[in-house]
Amino acid sequence: MAQLQRMDANLDTLSNELCQVNTYVGHIAQCQAEIGGYTVAFFPVASANESDGSGCADDAGVDDDATASTDADDGDARGEIPVSLVNCTKLRVMVLAWNKLIGKIPTELGFMTKLVSFLAQADTLTGGIPPxxxxxxxxxxxxxxxxxxxxxxxxxxxxxxxxxxxxxxxxNLNGIIPSSFYNISSISVFSFTQNQLTGTLPANMGLTLPNLKLFELGNNKFFGSIPSSLCNASQRQKLDLGNNSFVGPIPTNLEYLLDFELLRLTSNNLGRDLDFLTTLRNCMKMEELGIDANKFEGVLPNSIGNLSTQLNVLYLGGNQIFGSIPETLQNLINLIILEMDENLFTGVMPTYFGKFQKLQGLFLSKNKLLGQIPSSIGNLTQLVVLDISQNNLEGSIPITIGNCRSLQQLIVSQNYLGGVIPQQVFSLFSLSLLLNLSYNSFSGKLPVELGSLKNINSLDVFENNLSDEIPATIENCLNLENLYLQGDSFEGIIPSSMAFLKGLECLDVSQNNLSGFIPKGLEKLLFFKYLNISFNDIEGSLLTVGVFKNVDAISIIGNNKLSGGEYGMGGEASTEGDVYSYGVLVLEMFTGRMPTNNMFKDGLNLHNFVKMALPKRLAQVVHPMLLPRGRNGSNNFNNDGNRRR
Incomplete structure (x- = not known):
């Protein structure tokens, strides 16, 4: 899925919980005030550890009606929760959150029978929840x-x-949620995210939990269907069932949830129709809807435009939704993230996308979109990520892209784009993560303005029709780690200034018309782990230190004037070495992966990755651009690697 897409779901959950903590502590304090204006005494855990053994200040002027609170939320408390706190018989609220507490939750906690609130989130406690x-x-x-x-x-x-x-x-909790939990009619918030819990949801849970506002089960192992009774709890505000194994349709009685703010069903096996979208028309407070990575299919209904105008986040990616992007989508003018990647959308990119003034992430990759990139894209001045790769787009990049001054990632690879790369692309000083223009038909040269991208981390312009020299101003891209220029028509020398790229890890300039020598200084780069200069006209002697010591980290074949040791290992050049190196290069071209890819670990390498896929799973390892496309733009292979008939 797309890079920035969840706006970090874990952080979002943490923020939600912290908000709930503050709200409920406030409610508790209000209730205490209403009961009788209790005095609140604070006893930091550190003080309790250093006390005379009583661990509490019961005799420090606190009367029989008092409510005491241990408050150690300044992040400085360490050690275990002191058992001596059980002597605080009047303690009502215990706040131990956001510290460095270790050990188990004391069993003696059960003796503090007046306790109303126990907060110990974001510590490092171990063990179980005490019986x-x-x-x-x-x-x-x-x-x-x-x-x-x-x-x-x-x-x-x-x-x-x-x-x-x-x-x-x-x-790291496991097992099931006990059935008794679904009968706590007073419960307002259940949060079980990111554990190893499993089981199904009771069909009547929406009836037995009428006050439930927030229900979070995300990132567990739950399965079965989503009970329609969930929608009977009309106070429901947030429902997170993402990253589980739920199946079947989404209930279609959602119109009763007038206070619904978040519905996150990401990464399940839900589907197939999208009828439920129509029932969300009354949820006018909804801010996030996530149904990505499921099994939904069909045309995206026009009713998508009836969703709340407060909607900030819409995740539809990773399904089988087809047809044109509906015009009604333009009603959602407050979108911040729009993810529609990995579907079967056709037609053109809507010009009305330019109306989404708050948009920060636009993900449309791996569809079948046609036509040109609309110039209205330049209206998205807050856009951080634009990913429209792997479509059938043509024409050039509009010069209005220069208005996207917040852009950190621009990914337009694997389309049919052409012409000269607009200078405005290289004036986007905000580009800090990735500029990927690969597998297109861009022509002309890389301008000297390339050096303006001082913060860029990865630059991919390979497999185009670019020519002329690699600009020496590349040395100004001080944060550059990955530079891929292979498969173009660059000429001249490899700039010596590349040796100034102290963070450089991967450099591929293979299959160009480069000449001259390997720049001095590359061998001194501390993080340099991959170099491919194959099929050029490089000459001179091969270096024998640094990355050049590792035969698997360099590829130099196809340079007849280049002499030296057996690929940096100190031995004599041999036919066998040439064949090996050539084989590695072919596998790189075949799969689109390098030997240094992060997936290759624990005994897995590029060679056996391909070997395991042969002969029946060819389509699973071959680069998508090498697969023949059918008339509808899809490749001509089934999931099992066999050609479609």
Missing amino acids: SLRNLSLLIYFSVAYNNLEGNILKSIGHLKTLSFFGVGDN
């Missing part, structure tokens, strides 16, 4: 998210009838 928690009959709020807790969630905890918030996300 003694069932004794806290007044407990309203329990949050231990972002720790290292493990084990099962005990059934007895589900009998706490006053519980309103239960947050255990981002731990």
Whole structure:
């Protein structure tokens, strides 16, 4: 899926939980004030550890009606939660969050029977949730998210009838959610994200949990269908079931959820029709909708335009949605992220995309879009990522791209774009992550303005029709790590200034018309791990230090004037070495992967990666651009690697 797409779902969940923490602590404080204006005394954990053994200040002027709170949320508390805190018999609220606490949650916690709230999220606690928690009959709020807790969630905890918030996300808990939890009618927030929990959801859970506002199960192992009764809890605000194995359709009675803000169903096996979208028309507070990486198919209905105008995030990628992008989509004027990649969309890129003034991420890759990139793209001045790769787009990059002054990634690879690369592309000083123009038909030269991209990390312009010299101003791209210029018609020398790119890791200039010598200084680059200069006219002696010591890290064949050791290893050149190096190059071209790809580890390398795929899974390893395309723009192979008939 596209790079920036989730705006970091884990961070989003963390922010949601922190917001809920603040809200509920505030509610607790308000309730206490209404009951009798209790005095609140603060006892940092550090003080408790250094006390005379009582671990509390019961005699420090706190009367019988007082509510005490341990407050160590300044991030400085260390060590274990002191067992001596059980002597604080009047303690109502315990806040231990955002510290460096270790060890287990004390079993003795169950003796603190007046405890209303226990907050220990974002520490490094281990062990399990203690069974003694069932004794806290007044407990309203329990949050231990972002720790290292493990084990099962005990059934007895589900009998706490006053519980309103239960947050255990981002731990290592396993097993099922006990059935007793689905009968806590007072519960408002259930957060179980990022664990190893499994099981199905009860068909009647929406009836037994009428006050449920936030339900988070994302990144677990749940399966089965989504119960339609979930929509009966009319107070529902957020539902996150993403990254599980749910199947079947999405319930079509969502119109009753008037306060619905977030629906995240990413990465399941849900589908197939999109009828449920029509039922979201009454959810006028919705800010995020994610159904990407599922099995939805069919035409995107015009009712997509009836979604809330407050919608910021729309994830539709990784499905089988086809047809044109509907005109009604332009109603969603507050979109920040629009992800429609890995579908079967046809037609042109809508010009109305230019109306999305707040858009930061636009992901349309791996579709069948035609026509030109609309000039209105230049209206997206807040755009951070634009990925329109692997389509059938043609024409040139509009010069209005220069208005996208926030752009960090520009990916237009594997299209039919041509002409000279506009100078405006190289005036985007914001480009810091990736500029990928590969597998197109761009012509002309790389301008000296290339050096203006001082923050660029990866530059891919390979497999085009570019010519002339590689500009020496490349030395100004001080953050450049990956430079891919292969398969063009560059001539002249490899600029010696490349030796100034201290962070350079990969350089591929193969299959050009370059001449001269290998620049001095490349061997001194500390992070340099891959060099391919094959099929040029490079001459001189091969260096024997640095990256040149590793035969798997360099490719030099096809340079008849280049002499030296057996590819930097100190031996004599041989026919066998040439054949080996040539074979590696062929595999690179065949798969589009280099030997240094991060996927090659634990015994897996480029050679056996291809070998394991032969003969029946050819299409799974060959580069998509090498597969013959049918009339509809798709390749002519089935998933099993056999040609379609």
